[in-house]
Amino acid sequence: NAGVTQTPKFQVLKTGQSMTLQCAQDMNHNSMYWYRQDPGMGLRLIYYSASEGTTDKGEVPNGYNVSRLNKREFSLRLESAAPSQTSVYFCATGTGEGQPQHFGDGTRLSIL
Amino acid sequence: ILNVEQSPQSLHVQEGDSTNFTCSFPSSNFYALHWYRWETAKSPEALFVMTLNGDEKKKGRISATLNTKEGYSYLYIKGSQPEDSATYLCAFGVVYNFNKFYFGSGTKLNVKP
Numbered sequence: 628n629a630g631v632t633q634t635p636k637f638q639v640l641k642t643g644q645s646m647t648l649q650c651a652q653d654m655n656h657n658s659m660y661w662y663r664q665d666p667g668m669g670l671r672l673i674y675y676s677a678s679e680g681t682t683d684k685g686e687v688p689n690g691y692n693v694s695r696l697n698k699r700e701f702s703l704r705l706e707s708a709a710p711s712q713t714s715v716y717f718c719a720t721g722t723g724e725g726q727p728q729h730f731g732d733g734t735r736l737s738i739l
Numbered sequence: 740i741l742n743v744e745q746s747p748q749s750l751h752v753q754e755g756d757s758t759n760f761t762c763s764f765p766s767s768n769f770y771a772l773h774w775y776r777w778e779t780a781k782s783p784e785a786l787f788v789m790t791l792n793g794d795e796k797k798k799g800r801i802s803a804t805l806n807t808k809e810g811y812s813y814l815y816i817k818g819s820q821p822e823d824s825a826t827y828l829c830a831f832g833v834v835y836n837f838n839k840f841y842f843g844s845g846t847k848l849n850v851k852p
Contacts (some may be wrong), residue, residue: 658838667748669828669844670783677838685839717782723838725771727785728830 630654633731634688640708640738641669648703648734650718659701661693663714664733670717676701677723708738741765743831745843752819753851755770759815760846762829766810774803774814774842778825819850
């Protein structure tokens with residue numbers, strides 16, 4: 628039982644490159660989330676999806692796009708990476724009914 | 740953006756000490772409060788779900804209380820052990836959006852043997 632799987636685990640990009648972070652879940656949860664974690668700032672919500680076919684902005688959406696491909700998968704795309712997007716990115720899932728979220732292991736992204 | 744504050748930012752205690760820290764959140768539109776434990780190089784794991792004013796939850800040496808009227812929750816650790824070293828996060832949920840939770844920046848606990 629994998630839970631929430633993020634790929635890749637590590638990535639180094641050059642400024643201006645694009646990439647997509649993948650997240651897949653086998654929890655059968657309706658809601659999926661993308662967070663970034665920066666030192667001293669906890670978890671900040673980038674985008675979330677309450678159900679298949681819907682997405683909504685979080686606190687820090689600028690520079691990112693998302694796609695909820697189906698119930699299992701929620702991807703995060705950086706179209707033109709900037710050094711300010713260097714961070715650890717976490718995908719999470721939830722029932723959408725106030726229960727705690729389940730997190731993936733994170734993707735450490737460095738942009739030079 | 741709702742403000743969820745955690746204090747202190749970090750805490751260093753000796754093995755055997757008891758400790759507590761605070762999560763403050765808006766006192767209106769409360770739906771639920773979650774506590775998570777986040778070990779270094781791992782992902783956050785849920786500790787408690789708290790929904791009612793006056794709730795008290797306990798798991799082993801760790802307990803939590805909730806005051807929704809004044810907008811705070813306390814997490815207590817009795818007799819801290821080195822394996823309790825982690826960052827403790829709280830997340831606040833609102834009644835008008837069951838999908839969205841607002842996270843504090845965490846309290847980083849270091850327990851010295």
